[in-house]
Amino acid sequence: MSQRFFPDGMPPPLADAISLPWWEAAAEHRLVVQRCTSCETTRHPPAPVCPECRSADSDWNELSGRGQVYTYTIVHRPIAAGQELPFVIAVIALEGAGGLRMISNLVEVKPDRIEIGLAVELVWEDMSPDLAIPRFRPVER
Amino acid sequence: MTQRHAQLVGVGESQYTRWGKIGDVTEHALACQAIQRAVADAGLSLDDVDGLASFAEDRNEAVFLAAELGLPALRFANMVWMPGGGGGCAAVSNAAMAVETGQAEVVVVYRSLCQGQFFRFGSAGVDASAPAPANPKPPTVQQANSLLLASLGFAMPFGLLMAAAAYALPTRRHMHLYGTTSKQLGMLAVTFREHASRNPRAVMGGRPMTLEDHQASPMIADPHRLFDCCLESDGACAVVVTTAERARDLAARPIEILASEQGAPKGYAFGPFSNANVADEIYATGGGEEMAKRLWAKAGLGPADVDVAQLYDHFTGCVLMQLEDYGFCERGEGGSFIESGALSWHGGSLPTNTHGGSLSEAYIHGLNHVVEGVRALRGDSTSPVENAEVCLVTSAACVPSSAVLLGRK
Ligand SMILES: [Zn+2]
Numbered sequence: 001m002s003q004r005f006f007p008d009g010m011p012p013p014l015a016d017a018i019s020l021p022w023w024e025a026a027a028e029h030r031l032v033v034q035r036c037t038s039c040e041t042t043r044h045p046p047a048p049v050c051p052e053c054r055s056a057d058s059d060w061n062e063l064s065g066r067g068q069v070y071t072y073t074i075v076h077r078p079i080a081a082g083q084e085l086p087f088v089i090a091v092i093a094l095e096g097a098g099g100l101r102m103i104s105n106l107v108e109v110k111p112d113r114i115e116i117g118l119a120v121e122l123v124w125e126d127m128s129p130d131l132a133i134p135r136f137r138p139v140e141r
Numbered sequence: 142m143t144q145r146h147a148q149l150v151g152v153g154e155s156q157y158t159r160w161g162k163i164g165d166v167t168e169h170a171l172a173c174q175a176i177q178r179a180v181a182d183a184g185l186s187l188d189d190v191d192g193l194a195s196f197a198e199d200r201n202e203a204v205f206l207a208a209e210l211g212l213p214a215l216r217f218a219n220m221v222w223m224p225g226g227g228g229g230c231a232a233v234s235n236a237a238m239a240v241e242t243g244q245a246e247v248v249v250v251y252r253s254l255c256q257g258q259f260f261r262f263g264s265a266g267v268d269a270s271a272p273a274p275a276n277p278k279p280p281t282v283q284q285a286n287s288l289l290l291a292s293l294g295f296a297m298p299f300g301l302l303m304a305a306a307a308y309a310l311p312t313r314r315h316m317h318l319y320g321t322t323s324k325q326l327g328m329l330a331v332t333f334r335e336h337a338s339r340n341p342r343a344v345m346g347g348r349p350m351t352l353e354d355h356q357a358s359p360m361i362a363d364p365h366r367l368f369d370c371c372l373e374s375d376g377a378c379a380v381v382v383t384t385a386e387r388a389r390d391l392a393a394r395p396i397e398i399l400a401s402e403q404g405a406p407k408g409y410a411f412g413p414f415s416n417a418n419v420a421d422e423i424y425a426t427g428g429g430e431e432m433a434k435r436l437w438a439k440a441g442l443g444p445a446d447v448d449v450a451q452l453y454d455h456f457t458g459c460v461l462m463q464l465e466d467y468g469f470c471e472r473g474e475g476g477s478f479i480e481s482g483a484l485s486w487h488g489g490s491l492p493t494n495t496h497g498g499s500l501s502e503a504y505i506h507g508l509n510h511v512v513e514g515v516r517a518l519r520g521d522s523t524s525p526v527e528n529a530e531v532c533l534v535t536s537a538a539c540v541p542s543s544a545v546l547l548g549r550k
Contacts, residue, residue, distance in 0.1 A: 006300070008277055008279070008280050009277070010280070010298060010300060011297035011298055011300075011302065012280050012281060012282065012283050012297075012298065013282045013283070013294050013295075013297075013298045014282075014283050014284070014285035014290045014291060014293070014294040014297070015282050015283070015284070015285055015291060015294055016284070016285045016288075016291040018291070019285070019291055019294060019295070020282065023282045043418070044295070044417075044418060045291075045292060045294075045295040045415070051407070051408060070314070070417070070424075071310045071311070071313045071314040071317070071424075071425075072310070072313060073306050073309035073310055073313060073362045073363055073364075073365075074360070074362070074363040075300065075303070075306050075361075075362045075363075076359070076360050076361055076362065076363075077303060077305075077361060077362070078270075079300040079302055079303075080300075081270065081271055083300075086360075086363075087300060089299055089300060089301050089306055089310070089362075091310055091417040099421070100418060101417040101418055102295070102417060103295060103296050103299050103301055103417050104299050105299050105300065111363075116313070116314065116317040127279075127280040128279030128280050128281055129279065130279070130281045130282070131279075131280050131281050131282060133298055133299070
């Protein structure tokens with residue numbers, strides 16, 4: 001098991017047939033984004049149709065897991081029992097994803113080090129054998 | 142310019158309290174009370190009402206309220222398909238469309254909230270204080286039984302459920318881009334509290350607040366301190382919309398709906414809860430800039446024509462971004478605009494939330510802002526703006542939102 005950052009009681013991912021493949025890739029420690037095979041626009045969260053060319057054809061593009069903090073909030077109220085406070089929710093601008101961003105968490109960082117533009121890298125948190133959640137931490141310098 | 146004809150002719154509300162304080166009256170009984178008061182204020186009878194409109198997935202369904210209130214015929218029952226408070230002004234707009242097109246003649250727009258009887262927004266039913274189960278099942282992906290839940294499925298696993306955290310994200314970026322400060326946000330909250338102190342209906346009426354109080358209030362989701370967040374309230378309010386012809390015969394001065402707009406920019410979905418991928422240019426905005434342009438064009442008016450504003454204030458930063466969206470100041474200058482004292486009822490260039498807003502009067506999903514917009518133009522506000530003729534009312538920001546421009550002939 002990888003290092004744990006959040007308790008088991010965190011809200012579980014809720015997925016439908018469109019978004020389930022994203023979580024299946026995550027369980028294999030692959031951070032992917034959906035990519036339109038017609039115009040190559042990437043999108044997140046997963047959706048049935050490309051918002052640019054409206055094609056329904058897509059595949060999954062694996063990312064490096066590097067990125068930058070686009071914005072963040074340091075949260076002082078727990079979401080789940082036993083959660084360490086404060087915790088950090090961040091929007092990560094993902095490298096190699098055509099400007100795409102995702103909501104995630106920052107871990108292994110002191111709150112006063114966090115700033116917009118901070119370079120971060122992916123760290124997987126295995127919540128269970130079937131569930132891995134992508135979090136981010138500062139890139140070591 | 143698009144000619145509108147619908148008029149707001151009555152307003153009413155129940156008592157407003159802190160959330161959970163109304164336990165002995167059901168939420169739908171409270172809705173009935175607000176509707177009855179608004180209809181009485183209009184000088185009408187419930188026998189005249191043939192339409193009901195609401196928003197925010199209202200639990201108090203119009204068909205049941207119509208039966209409870211004994212409406213002779215419900216010709217128009219309508220709910221806005223937009224998240225939360227974003228639908229308030231849109232519900233007024235729908236009521237206006239109904240009376241303008243003859244679908245109905247007298248439509249009451251209502252909203253009732255008793256969160257203590259159901260669940261608090263932002264908790265999603267999760268109780269962080271409950272002990273962990275003895276033999277928990279290992280966490281796993283679960284089936285989303287709605288599009289909303291599938292969409293929030295990319296926010297909730299990261300602990301993003303609370304509105305204070307979601308709206309902190311664009312506000313933090315606004316601070317980064319433009320140097321907006323917590324003190325500027327605090328000045329806005331202090332101004333609205335001053336307005337509430339003059340309003341006997343306001344939940345926080347007896348609780349004066351200084352900038353120091355704001356700065357000392359606990360951090361909830363940085364940069365949101367407690368006093369950057371709207372109240373959580375129990376209460377109900379309603380407004381009555383009818384035709385110009387009908388309004389002419391009524392005792393109260395009718396307030397005209399000059400223009401209305403609703404909308405969401407491309408990719409907006411549920412705003413910062415669901416989707417971090419709106420265009421970079423609009424991420425640190427209220428998302429209402431294009432909507433505002435359409436609103437001004439429809440009315441043939443501009444920001445300089447607004448005498449008083451009731452801006453949806455779920456969080457201080459979202460008000461600041463609306464000031465920029467609607468063109469009351471340049472992009473990035475919302476903070477200094479607030480610092481200038483512009484929002485004060487007493488001598489400000491744009492008296493805003495003269496009732497105290499959701500930050501200090503009550504959180505009734507912003508329909509109380511429409512009520513106050515009517516009062517402001519009737520001259521009935523407890524923080525009156527002399528000779529006010531045009532009032533902007535907005536519903537939400539940073540999520541799909543709506544707005545109306547109200548006018549007095
Ligand atoms: Zn495409």
